[in-house]
Amino acid sequence: MDGNGRWAKARRLPRLAGHKQGVEAVRRVSKAAREQGIEVLTLYAFSSENWRRPEEEVRDLMGLLRHFLKNELKDLVAENVRLRVIGDYRALSGDLVAMIDEAIARTSVNTGATLVIALNYGAQAEIVAAARRLATAATAGEIAPDAIDEAMFSDALTTHDLPPLDLLIRTSGEQRLSNFLLWQAAYAELLFVDTLWPDFDGAALADALAQFGRRQRRFGGL
Template sequence: MGALPERRPGVASPVVPVHVGIIMDGNGRWAAGRGLPRAMGHRAGAEATRRVIEAAAEAGVRWLTLFAFSSENWRRPASEVLELTGLLRHYLRHEVSQLVRDGVRLRVVGDRERFGVETAAEIERAERLTADGQRLNLNIALSYGARAEIAAAARAIAREAAAGRLDAASVDEALVERHLATRDMPDPDLIIRTSGEQRLSNFLLWQSAYAELVFTDVLWPDFDARHFTAALSEFARRERRYGGACVV
């Protein structure tokens, strides 16, 4: 990943979402359309990830969450899972130094332990080394499922109630949010999904209650700064009402 470009001073910006989530879809179809193995699609998708991180930082987005590997992806063929986890380890080992230079803080959301001791240690190392980054908060959702996240929060709250540490009547939305994996992050303002599919696929279901949704037919390996900017422009045209008056 190359160095992130500096924002140009003195240039007026449109309404920019604070937090963007992206469901990165279409690697397999991109490869199939070119007669290539799926692994080549995932590698091309990794290049698209680099481009979008740069585009997000350039646009002034403060939080970027990428849905890289869902809890359901473990059902894929073992060879494909092996390729994906290998790409993850390569990224963690070889890209972190650039993230540090670019002021990007990396965090992983999901069941990291399922990837094994070696990969979990690489994740912890990357998070530690990038902890001081202040330009962009980059969250990677790995072995993540929103329903499982909400269920885990419910179990934690139930344990506290059973232990007498809280009154069940005090459980509200704020309490649930404090038990989610994203508890110290703002909710996403914008969710982008590539490849033409128009669903959330168990991604940030609680957090996306009022997010704007943008769907594009572009396959993830072809997604670049132009497409990201187009999604931000679409977001800027939306009127965000939150069930009430328009929020400008």
């Protein structure tokens, strides 16, 4: 979800205004995704590299996350949406961790769409953590090293209980993955759009899905 800052700058507004509009886009797109039959939507909300941003901006982002959790939880429960979080979110402040834990617990029995929020997430760190878990298990004699394959490695990732990634969309014209779902994106379709995230909506999502539908996915075959 890229482009909040540029959206605000173009309007001569503080960056926080762009982030606030970004939260509104999350609401719109999450609803549109459910209406368009998307089983799982994963949103890259805060990367492990975002800590390098100015302290005030990080504080504002965490405040918006609190606001989102507080105001959207009832709707998630009512609309049968399961919330999942990937990334080291327990490194956040204690009150925010408690809010996230409550939201995950209260939506855990929901059987509709799944909304995944990537918080303090980095794909390289996720891959390293999975490798360490498998190495520890192999050292303990729990698994044979030569038994480790792609399926076993995928099961060691935080996304092990989610379906394969089909489409990865990046907004704002940037054309890189920025440490997002690197393993999972191996055969995903990639779509880079110029639209800034605060302007992304249901129509933009529908267009992205239409482009996805026109692609031929061969997975290495003919």
